[in-house]
Amino acid sequence: MFTSFRQSMAWLHTWFGLALGYVLMACFFFGALSVFDREIDRWALPETRFAPQPMPSFDKVLLPAFARLEADPADYALNMPALHDAAKGPQTPRQELPPDEYWAYTTHRDPVLAIGAGFRVPQPKDPGLENHIHANATIDPRSGAAVPSDQLKIGSQWFYPMHYSLNWQWQNMGIFTVGLAGLVMLVALVSGVIMHRKFFREFFTFRPQKQTxxxxxxxxxxxxxxxxxxxxxxxxxxxxxxxxxxxxxxxxFQLKPLHDQHEIIEARETGLPHQRAGIPAPLASVDAMMAEAKRRWAARDMAGEVGFLQLHHLGDANGYVSIYRAGSDRVALVGEAIHFKASSGEVLREEPPRAAVPALNEFLTGLHLQHFEHWLLRWLYVLGGLLGCACIATGFIFFVEKRKRQHAAAGSPGARVVDALAVGCVTGMVIAAVGMLVVNRLLPAGLSGKGEWEQQIFWGLWLLAFVHAALRGAPVAQARINPAWREQCWAIAALALAAVLLNWLSTGDHLLQTIILEPYWAVAGVDLSLLAAAGLAALAARRLARREQRALLSPSAAPETEVVHA
Amino acid sequence: MTRTHSRPLQQLGIALRILAAIPGGWAFSWGFVACGTAALVALGAPFHDAETALLMLGLLVFAGVFLWSFAARSVLRVCAVLVGGALLFNAAALLLQRAILS
Amino acid sequence: MPEAFWLLLACLLSLAGMAWLALAMAVHWEQVMLQPAARAAGVRLLLRGAGACALALAAAACLLADRPSMALLVWLMLLAASALTVALTLAWRPALLRGLCALRG
Incomplete structure (x- = not known):
């Protein structure tokens, strides 16, 4: 069916690129936004606009905050009946579950601190399992006070999961779809390089004055x-x-027996207890353990702050405290764990340096998850993500341009459909994201379920963009430009400007304030990026208008399409 | 297969290639990961190191067989290799595991 | 702020390196210099060498700023950003690159 190798690669590149490009576009765009997810959180939650904080004192701040946590009602309702052994007695009420595990997590970009607890089910069906009902919270590490939990962290809880799961949780379908898209990206890159005959000769080549x-x-x-x-x-x-x-x-799956055997051997080697002993024991000063951990890291020439803290088997003689270093100065993720005995504070185990394979793995995953502190590299990643978007978007438009005259002549709707999907997916996605920020500033902070509203409006705007693109697509069927491109560019420009203005009106943080008077780059950066997006969108819209005009004046001349969307 | 084939046959060929590339490639690379992990453990590597190494290779193998499913001249050979390979790799993984654990 | 200095230097070096590599190519030389490339074969060879050196020096500057693993990422991403900048400059304002070659004679 394919007459040549090159032809088979071209088929693969075109059709898989078209089918999964829409997903990839979302991965790249929301991935680029996720590089600054914490900063977007600050923009959307004005009460958390203060400087990033190190891990606070455990004994003074964290312990009282942990003590206030209660098992999550939803998790309790869902999992308690499954984990509890009804034969041993009635279910322990939610508020009386004893805590078994505490954790706290921060990075160099977090003013607020994420904490959580695992509550023990006292009479479990299978004592060999973890049997935890969870609780999660966000606190102000300066005071220990809880930050209201029904507010959506738009950056780290919406844009970021959008990037790897499309926020489609059912059966993890989102994660599998993104996985297939990721695989197709690899395949498309290889086939693209094979198709590209002049890889080096046209390395710097862009000829905007040539035909579209x-x-x-x-x-x-x-x-x-x-x-x-x-x-x-x-x-x-x-x-x-x-x-x-x-x-x-x-x-x-099939290697589970091998895996389980390894877990037993490893647990024996590390000497960290897997189970509770059943003997009550007090908790020594965790602050002293954190200080000791920092001293040991410094002695290994990797001085750093505590990034992740976890207490296991609380109140038990087998309890231990694991302290992990924040990976802000290197690519590999948090690590160099040191484990302390909870009751005495003595060191149980200091994790040795990684072997080659895990070290490579940590480098590879770390370069993607980017917990490091390097603002230049972060911006370069944003650029990389936007280049990915531009690459996919130009791919779509090329597909349409190549076929639209032919389809117009044959009366086939193919080019029109692909073009409408491309509009919804390129400009529509930006409209949804920026529109969500606008809505975030419009809805009152105290509104219950505000996060839900924001999510619904995000999807609503995106859907609207697709509908608009489909309704306005008639000119494509006549081999002309869909005016929806231009109109949605104007919508982006208007929304982005509105977001910046609304941020000023609702919080008083205008750019003069956040850049000069009281520098707060997280918010200033989001505002400046919104302004840049508005400028770019307006520019693109004006050029599109000019090309539409030109195409109308001389119908014989090749109509052209703008490609500045990123 | 050549150009002389009729249109429905061509479409069947494409459908087979897509099936070979996605579910077939997945099963094949899954088997490759399982078998390779078991083999490295048999050679003395710690389980998670072996697994990690094979996951990295497995993803590249998946991308490779995906491309090959479309580049290869014969669809039937692609299907045979991927299905056969998946079965063989998975069986070998189970046998190796049994040998290690016994 | 020694890191900031080395990073700035790395940016400039990779930008210059990419620009020189582009100018070493006949089509871009003609685009920028508005004269036949064949007449400047020697200069273009020199530019190719200078470009490669500048990119290598950019890598060195990255290594001075950060740990090696981080420096590798910064360097690769800087190459991408510089190549893009050079390509867009060639497309829209090729005359801007003329000065870069005057530096080398």
Whole structure:
């Protein structure tokens, strides 16, 4: 069916790229936003606009905050009946469950602190399992006070999971869809390089003055080629992060016996108790343990702050405290754990340096998850993500441009459909994201279920963009430009400007304030990016208008399409 | 297969290639990961190191067989290799595991 | 702020390196210099060498700023950003690159 190798690669590139490009577009765009997820959180939750804090004192701040936690009602309702052994007596009421595990997690970009607890089910069906009912909270580490929990962290709880799961939780379908898209990205890169006959000769080539198809292909090749290592490694490491758990969970299927045997051997080697002893024991000063951990890291020439803290088997003689270093100065993720005996504070185990394979794995996953402190690299990642978007978007438009005259002549709706989907997916996605920020500033802070509203409006706006693109698509069927591109560019510009203005009106944080008077770059950065997006969108809209005019004046001339969306 | 085939046959060929590339490639690379992990453990590597190494390779193998499913001349050979390979790899993984644990 | 200095230097070096590599190519030389590339074969060879050196020096500057693992990422991403900048400059304002070659004679 394919007459040549190159033809088979072209078929693969075109059709898989078209089918999964829409998903990839969302991965790249929301991935680029996720680079600054914490900063977007600050923008959307004005009461958390203060400087990032180190891990606070456990004894003074964290312990009282942990003591206030209660098992989550939803988790209790869902999991308690499954874990509790009814034969041993009635269920322990939710508020009386004893805590078994506490954890706290922060990074160098977090003013607020994420904490959580695992409550023990006292009479479990299977004592060998973990048997935890969970609780999660966010606190102000300066005081220990809880930050209201029904507010959505738009950056880290919406844009970030959007990037790897499309916020489609049912059966983890989102994660599998993104996984397939990631695989297709790898395949598309390889086939794209094979199809591209002049990889080096046209490395710097972009000819905007040539005919539309040519300059589109130039731009498609340029954005794909210059960031090729970025595209490849982000698709690959993204897959790798989920591979062991979702895509190839061999250790939970046919190799489970081997895996379980290894766990037993490892537990014996590390000497960290797997189970409670059943003997009550007090808790020594965790602050002293944190200080000791920092001293030991400094002695290994990796001085750093505590990033993750976990207490196991609370109140039991087998209890221990694990302290992990925040990975802000290197690519590999949090690590160098030191484990202390909870009752005495003595060191049980200091994790040795990693062997080659786990070290490579930590580097690869770390370069994707980016917990490091490096603002230049963060912005370069944003650029990489936007180049990915530009590459995919130009791919779509090229597909349409190549076929629309032919389809128009044959009366086929193909090009019109693809074009409408591309509009909804390129400009529509930006409208949904920026619109969500606008709504965040419009709805009152005290509104109950505000996060729910924001999510619904996000989907609503996106759907609206698709509908608009479909309704306005008639000109494509006559081989002209869909005016929806231009109109949605104007919508982006208006929404982005509105978001900046509303941020000023609702919080008093205008750019002069956040840049000069009281510098707060997290909010200033989001505002400036919104302004840049508004400027770019307005520019694109004006050029599109000019091209539409030109096409109307001289119907014989090739109509052209703008490609500045990123 | 060549150009001389009729249109429905071509479409069947494409459908088979897509099936080979996605579920077939997945089963094949799953088997590769399982078998490779068991083999490395048999050679003395710690389980998680072996698993991690094979996950990295497995993803590249998946991408590779995906491309091959479309590049190869014969669809039937692709299907045979991927299904056969998946069965063999998974069986080998189970046998190796049994040998290690006994 | 020694890191900031090395990073700035790395940015400039990779930008210059990519620009020189582009100018070493006949089509871009003609685009920028508005004269046949064949006449400047020697200069273009020199530019290719200078470009490669600048990119290598950019890598060195990255290594001075950060740990090696981090420096590798910064360098690769800087190459991407510089190549894009050079390509867009060539497309819209090629004359801007003329000065870069005057530096080398």
């Amino acid at each position: 198809q040519r300059s589109l292909l130039d731009l498609h090749n340029l954005t794909g080629v210059v960031a090729l290592p970025f595209h490849f490694f982000f698709a690959f490491t993204g897959l790798l992060i989920f591979a062991g758990f979702y895509y190839f969970p061999v250790s939970q």
